[in-house]
Amino acid sequence: MLPTVLITGANGQLGTVLVPVLRERYGHDNVIATDIRPPLAGATGRFSLLDATDEESLRQLVRGEGVTQIYHLGAILSANGELNPLHTWRVNMDSLLNVLEVSRTEGVERVFYPSSIAVFGHHADLSCTPNHSVLNPTTVYGISKAAGENWAQYYFERYGLDVRSLRYPGIIGHQSAPGGGTTDYAVEIFHSAAAGQPYSCFLQSDTTLPMIYMDDAIRATLELMEAPTASIKVRTSYNLSGCSFSPADVAEAIQKILPDFEVRYAPDFRQNIAADWPDRIDDGPARNDWGWKPAYDLDRICATMLDNLLQRAEANSEVKD
Numbered sequence: 001m002l003p004t005v006l007i008t009g010a011n012g013q014l015g016t017v018l019v020p021v022l023r024e025r026y027g028h029d030n031v032i033a034t035d036i037r038p039p040l041a042g043a044t045g046r047f048s049l050l051d052a053t054d055e056e057s058l059r060q061l062v063r064g065e066g067v068t069q070i071y072h073l074g075a076i077l078s079a080n081g082e083l084n085p086l087h088t089w090r091v092n093m094d095s096l097l098n099v100l101e102v103s104r105t106e107g108v109e110r111v112f113y114p115s116s117i118a119v120f121g122h123h124a125d126l127s128c129t130p131n132h133s134v135l136n137p138t139t140v141y142g143i144s145k146a147a148g149e150n151w152a153q154y155y156f157e158r159y160g161l162d163v164r165s166l167r168y169p170g171i172i173g174h175q176s177a178p179g180g181g182t183t184d185y186a187v188e189i190f191h192s193a194a195a196g197q198p199y200s201c202f203l204q205s206d207t208t209l210p211m212i213y214m215d216d217a218i219r220a221t222l223e224l225m226e227a228p229t230a231s232i233k234v235r236t237s238y239n240l241s242g243c244s245f246s247p248a249d250v251a252e253a254i255q256k257i258l259p260d261f262e263v264r265y266a267p268d269f270r271q272n273i274a275a276d277w278p279d280r281i282d283d284g285p286a287r288n289d290w291g292w293k294p295a296y297d298l299d300r301i302c303a304t305m306l307d308n309l310l311q312r313a314e315a316n317s318e319v320k321d
């Protein structure tokens with residue numbers, strides 16, 4: 001029996017790519033995209049406006065459509081989250097608690113909850129952060145994700161709700177825009193390079209962070225969600241990594257393809273956030289429990305991003321000619 005899947009935050013960087021993949025996999029009409037904003041231009045398929053902080057609206061939609069799986073992607077990310085801390089806390093926590101409570105009481109079988117490397121802080125070993133580390137996040141986003149992981153584990157242990165979670169690193173893809181995070185530079189830099197423009201980076205050149213290519217992130221999400229229940233041994237959240245690099249590393253990788261590309265560095269408040277995040281994370285439990293293995297290293301990310309963005313720039317210029 002194919003699931004009926006509801007995605008919150010479907011207009012976001014990950015949701016934009018995940019929705020079509022889920023439709024391909026489970027049937028076009030079995031996947032309901034939702035977001036607090038109307039669908040993006042060009043988006044097709046089933047869509048409902050939904051504010052996930054409104055429990056009754058969520059309940060009516062889940063009950064009315066017979067939803068059996070929820071991917072709760074809606075959240076305010078690390079950088080944007082610092083602009084209005086209490087609003088960020090309320091949006092991120094109220095929406096998650098609504099998803100957990102509605103799922104428990106309406107018979108939803110499986111929930112995906114995205115966490116983040118933002119749950120770590122300077123009390124963890126940031127050189128290669130183990131899955132079970134001290135969590136002392138320094139952003140409201142990270143605080144909400146750390147709390148959310150523990151709520152996910154609570155609903156599994158107390159009610160048996162099958163909630164599964166990944167601590168995403170920075171996600172890099174050409175298909176969608178980043179959503180106000182500290183790792184957004186790693187997407188913006190490729191757009192500048194493909195446009196033949198210099199890039200002004202808001203992090204220091206040597207700030208190494210864990211990253212993952214969009215296709216790897218999507219595949220990891222599906223592999224986690226389709227793994228046998230018995231193999232899921234971590235019910236807070238699994239560390240997930242593709243590769244780690246700094247702005248200087250990615251600039252150098254781009255310059256191997258576009259030698260004239262220039263990067264300047266103008267660190268802002270986001271440097272303070274990134275300074276308390278891991279350089280690398282240990283995703284050994286994900287590899288051991290459900291067979292995770294990344295397919296994209298920095299050079300492959302670079303080649304794939306530039307191939308797609310340069311083709312798009314050429315297509316756009318032909319349209320204008």
Ligand code: VAH
Pocket residue numbers: 077078079115116117118141168169170171180181182183184
């Ligand atoms: C952010 N892209 O920067 C998100 C992510 C690991 C970072 O959670 O907030």
